[in-house]
Amino acid sequence: MIWQQLANGISVGSVYALISLGLTMVYGILRILHVAHAGIYTLGAYVGLLSFRLVDNFWLSLFAGMVGAAVAGYLVERFLYTPILHLSRIAPLIASIGLFTAMEEAFRIVAGPHTLVYNARVGLGDLAIGSFRLTETQVLILLVSFLILLFLWLFLTRSRMGLAMRACALDLETASSFGVNVSAIIAMNFIIGSLMAGAAGVLIGVYDNQVWPTMGSIPAYKALAIVVLGGLGSIPGTVLASIIVGLSETFFIGVLSIPFPRDAVAFIAMILVLMFRPYGLLGKA
Amino acid sequence: MTLLQVISLSKDFAGLHALESVSFSAERGKILGIIGPNGAGKTTLFNIISGIYLPTAGEILFQGKKILRMKAHRISHLGIGRTFQIVRPLNNLDVETNVLVAYGHRIYPSLWKSVRACRQREALQEVRGIMERTGLKAYSGTLAGNLPLGFKKRLEIARALALQPKLLLLDEPSGGLRYEESFQLMELIRMLRDQGIGILLIEHNMQVVMDLCERIVVLDHGIKIAEGVPEEIRSNPQVIEAYLGRETQHA
Amino acid sequence: MSGYVVTILITIAIYAILAHSLNIITGHAGQISLGHAAFFGIGAYTAALFYTKAGLSFWIDVPLAALVAGVVGAVLGIPCLRVRDDFLAITTMGIGFVVEAVFLYIPFFGGAMGIGGIDLPMWAGREMTKSEYLILILVVLGTLYALDYILGRSWIGLAWSSIREDEQAASALGVDIVRFKVMAFILGSALAGLAGAFYAHFLTFIMPYNFGFGQSIMILCMVVFGGIGTRWGPIVGALLLGLLPEISRPIMEYRTLLYGLLLVAMMRFQPSGLLGADSFLVVYFTKGLNRIRGGEVKA
Numbered sequence: 080m081i082w083q084q085l086a087n088g089i090s091v092g093s094v095y096a097l098i099s100l101g102l103t104m105v106y107g108i109l110r111i112l113h114v115a116h117a118g119i120y121t122l123g124a125y126v127g128l129l130s131f132r133l134v135d136n137f138w139l140s141l142f143a144g145m146v147g148a149a150v151a152g153y154l155v156e157r158f159l160y161t162p163i164l165h166l167s168r169i170a171p172l173i174a175s176i177g178l179f180t181a182m183e184e185a186f187r188i189v190a191g192p193h194t195l196v197y198n199a200r201v202g203l204g205d206l207a208i209g210s211f212r213l214t215e216t217q218v219l220i221l222l223v224s225f226l227i228l229l230f231l232w233l234f235l236t237r238s239r240m241g242l243a244m245r246a247c248a249l250d251l252e253t254a255s256s257f258g259v260n261v262s263a264i265i266a267m268n269f270i271i272g273s274l275m276a277g278a279a280g281v282l283i284g285v286y287d288n289q290v291w292p293t294m295g296s297i298p299a300y301k302a303l304a305i306v307v308l309g310g311l312g313s314i315p316g317t318v319l320a321s322i323i324v325g326l327s328e329t330f331f332i333g334v335l336s337i338p339f340p341r342d343a344v345a346f347i348a349m350i351l352v353l354m355f356r357p358y359g360l361l362g363k364a
Numbered sequence: 365m366t367l368l369q370v371i372s373l374s375k376d377f378a379g380l381h382a383l384e385s386v387s388f389s390a391e392r393g394k395i396l397g398i399i400g401p402n403g404a405g406k407t408t409l410f411n412i413i414s415g416i417y418l419p420t421a422g423e424i425l426f427q428g429k430k431i432l433r434m435k436a437h438r439i440s441h442l443g444i445g446r447t448f449q450i451v452r453p454l455n456n457l458d459v460e461t462n463v464l465v466a467y468g469h470r471i472y473p474s475l476w477k478s479v480r481a482c483r484q485r486e487a488l489q490e491v492r493g494i495m496e497r498t499g500l501k502a503y504s505g506t507l508a509g510n511l512p513l514g515f516k517k518r519l520e521i522a523r524a525l526a527l528q529p530k531l532l533l534l535d536e537p538s539g540g541l542r543y544e545e546s547f548q549l550m551e552l553i554r555m556l557r558d559q560g561i562g563i564l565l566i567e568h569n570m571q572v573v574m575d576l577c578e579r580i581v582v583l584d585h586g587i588k589i590a591e592g593v594p595e596e597i598r599s600n601p602q603v604i605e606a607y608l609g610r611e612t613q614h615a
Numbered sequence: 616m617s618g619y620v621v622t623i624l625i626t627i628a629i630y631a632i633l634a635h636s637l638n639i640i641t642g643h644a645g646q647i648s649l650g651h652a653a654f655f656g657i658g659a660y661t662a663a664l665f666y667t668k669a670g671l672s673f674w675i676d677v678p679l680a681a682l683v684a685g686v687v688g689a690v691l692g693i694p695c696l697r698v699r700d701d702f703l704a705i706t707t708m709g710i711g712f713v714v715e716a717v718f719l720y721i722p723f724f725g726g727a728m729g730i731g732g733i734d735l736p737m738w739a740g741r742e743m744t745k746s747e748y749l750i751l752i753l754v755v756l757g758t759l760y761a762l763d764y765i766l767g768r769s770w771i772g773l774a775w776s777s778i779r780e781d782e783q784a785a786s787a788l789g790v791d792i793v794r795f796k797v798m799a800f801i802l803g804s805a806l807a808g809l810a811g812a813f814y815a816h817f818l819t820f821i822m823p824y825n826f827g828f829g830q831s832i833m834i835l836c837m838v839v840f841g842g843i844g845t846r847w848g849p850i851v852g853a854l855l856l857g858l859l860p861e862i863s864r865p866i867m868e869y870r871t872l873l874y875g876l877l878l879v880a881m882m883r884f885q886p887s888g889l890l891g892a893d894s895f896l897v898v899y900f901t902k903g904l905n906r907i908r909g910g911e912v913k914a
Contacts, residue, residue: 106701110701112701112704112705159879159883162883163882163883163886166882166886167645167779169641169645169647169843170882170886171882172647172704173647173835173839173878173881173882174878174879174882174883176649176832176835176878177832177836177874177875177876177877177878177879177881177882178875178878178879179875180829180832180871180872180874180875180878181872181875181876181878181879182875183871183875184869184871184872184875185872188869188872296828300705300708300709300712303705303708303709304705304709307702307705311701342712343713343716346709346712346713349705349706349709350694350706353694353695353702414787415786416783416786416787435786435791435793436783436786436787437786437787437788437789437790437791437792438791440786440787440788440789441789445787446787448784448787452781452783452784453784454776454777454780454781454784454785455780455781456776456780457776457777457780461773461776464773465773465774465777465785465788465790466788466789468770468773468774468789468790469788469789469790471770472770472774472789472790472791472794472795473791477770478769478770478771478774479765479766479769479770479771480769480770481765481768481769482768482769482770482772482773483768523788526788527788527789
């Protein structure tokens with residue numbers, strides 16, 4: 080029973096991590112709260128669903144969703160954020176909120192207000208060891224998020240560009256003075272973050288077996304709470320916070336069966352942690 | 365008279381020792397130079413004294429009073445004014461208003477006084493006096509963001525003066541300035557010293573430091589490697605090795 | 616004036632108070648609140664409950680609404696304003712969702728049906744007409760503007776603008792930034808609560824959906840549109856966004872889309888708003904004025 084909840088919690092948490100990492104990376108480098116990231120997540124789900132209907136292959140649709148999200152993320156960075164970075168820090172945030180609102184509305188108008196079914200046959204099958212069961216979609220989520228996180232870790236620690244990216248997150252000016260191509264790094268940040276958000280959108284679409292225009296509303300805010308919880312800009316902190324939130328949501332509702340709005344858990348965890356650790360779990364002053 | 369005592373101050377940033385057990389003291393009416401190569405921990409030291417960072421260990425006494433855990437604005441109220449190495453004017457406010465913000469430090473603690481109009485005669489008189497002393501009078505209505513760099517540096521000092529400081533922390537006031545500009549600025553600093561203000565001066569230009577300072581503290585990689593009068597520093601082999609040597613290599 | 620016009624004007628005047636209250640937080644002190652509708656809602660629900668359940672009169676429940684919204688603002692604002700500026704944006708967004716959920720799920724607040732039976736205030740022994748209510752709200756709005764003028768010239772206004780420009784520098788200049796930010800947040804929340812109380816008595820029934828995230832975005836839109844931090848910006852924003860649905864009903868379907876795109880376009884091309892310093896309107900107007908005066912035209 081406990082193992083079962085643990086598995087559920089971790090799979091929910093891994094999706095949170097996929098969404099939140101993009102936010103934390105963008106914040107780490109540009110100090111922007113990229114609220115529209117949740118719109119990119121929803122876009123990933125829609126692109127995935129559309130391509131699934133066209134080609135009827137889940138893995139191709141996952142790939143398409145990720146690429147679609149990455150393209151959108153890049154465009155947002157290039158044509159919205161970069162031109163207004165020199166303004167006060169409020170400007171990108173307001174633009175981001177506006178974009179997120181507009182994206183949700185655009186999804187509603189284009190794809191219709193109702194939910195669309197994303198009934199993909201993944202071809203992995205359920206996993207059962209005794210009474211312990213993982214559904215096919217849980218296996219999928221765990222597998223895909225593990226692979227993506229592994230790639231991210233290898234990229235950040237082993238590749239030249241990953242190192243440059245971490246240098247930029249520490250201090251943009253210094254990195255630039257050492258000859259790092261800052262604008263390429265910023266673009267890469269958005270692309271990688273959006274790839275992950277797109278994957279999360281597709282995974283959730285399949286997990287819940289539906290895609291709908293406002294599916295990003297709760298993640299928009301929950302991912303922000305997770306990012307703050309982990310310590311704004313800290314990548315390991317974000318992963319840790321995602322898992323913690325995923326687990327506590329599952330345990331609160333599944334084990335203790337407290338009648339409590341699930342989506343408020345992240346918010347309350349954030350407030351509690353902020354009281355004792357103002358800079359989040361792994362954040363620095 | 366001892367104004368400021370810094371006692372075995374240490375600061376780590378993610379395992380990096382920015383400062384290691386640094387001690388010195390500063391006096392009224394004296395200029396204490398703080399020198400050292402880039403990354404020696406000079407600005408970190410200022411950020412700790414002015415309350416932006418908390419140190420990992422150590423103690424700071426200002427007029428015998430512990431100030432370590434105080435917030436930045438409380439420290440400025442006690443009479444420690446600072447300038448920033450990279451100037452931070454309030455860009456969209458004019459020069460006079462910039463100075464007025466600092467003048468307000470004696471008003472802000474009282475809610476009742478804070479609701480009153482800020483441009484009263486008394487305040488403006490003092491602010492204009494400060495602008496005259498710092499050579500900013502002609503620019504009083506200019507937006508701070510539009511000032512030439514030399515005058516932004518003056519504005520930094522003018523704002524610090526409006527705090528009625530007993531101690532001034534000047535972080536590279538002459539950095540990026542032309543020779544005449546920096547010469548005028550040094551005259552200003554001398555004048556302030558003669559009025560009895562204690563001054564901590566971070567400065568890269570060795571000529572300026574040697575001319576201006578009564579005593580000098582040398583930092584290298586967060587460690588104090590020397591302290592003394594300019595002649596001693598000039599002839600200290602460790603300093604030449606750590607600082608002047610490298611400087612000539614660069615030049 | 617026809618009843619229709621009065622109704623629209625009342626809505627606009629209440630929006631103006633609301634936009635003005637956010638302008639104190641975002642425009643003057645430079646802090647972002649993404650859940651401002653929550654405080655608008657807290658005010659509306661407080662007034663509604665005191666009026667319908669405790670039987671208090673309008674004249675008492677309105678100040679109480681402002682007080683409650685202000686206190687909630689203090690309790691929620693102080694912890695996040697103590698840390699760093701970005702946290703306020705995130706927590707207020709969360710507060711918005713939580714407050715809406717509380718109104719929706721807790722039976723005491725009437726659930727999805729909301730609270731009805733809130734009347735217009737009594738005046739001289741009878742219920743006010745809509746026109747009289749409009750005048751009352753305009754008087755309040757006028758008072759707010761007088762208050763804004765006084766605060767703008769005061770040391771508080773000065774401290775706020777220094778925080779908006781550069782928090783760290785302001786702090787080194789002796790400004791207690793936390794205290795002044797909290798002050799702006801409490802004042803803004805209380806005034807939003809005041810607007811909420813007026814709104815409740817005007818609508819006569821309120822529902823959770825009146826105070827959701829979309830509403831918060833609309834308030835932000837009004838402030839941004841008119842010009843963040845300008846004195847008349849909130850009124851211009853309230854006027855434009857209040858009239859928009861009236862001018863063109865078919866737009867209603869796309870209203871939220873339009874708000875979103877407007878925010879993006881404003882930030883991208885006209886970040887200082889319609890009344891801000893480098894807005895095309897202001898630039899043209901000053902040029903025209905200078906031409907009339909025969910003076911030099913500034914580049």
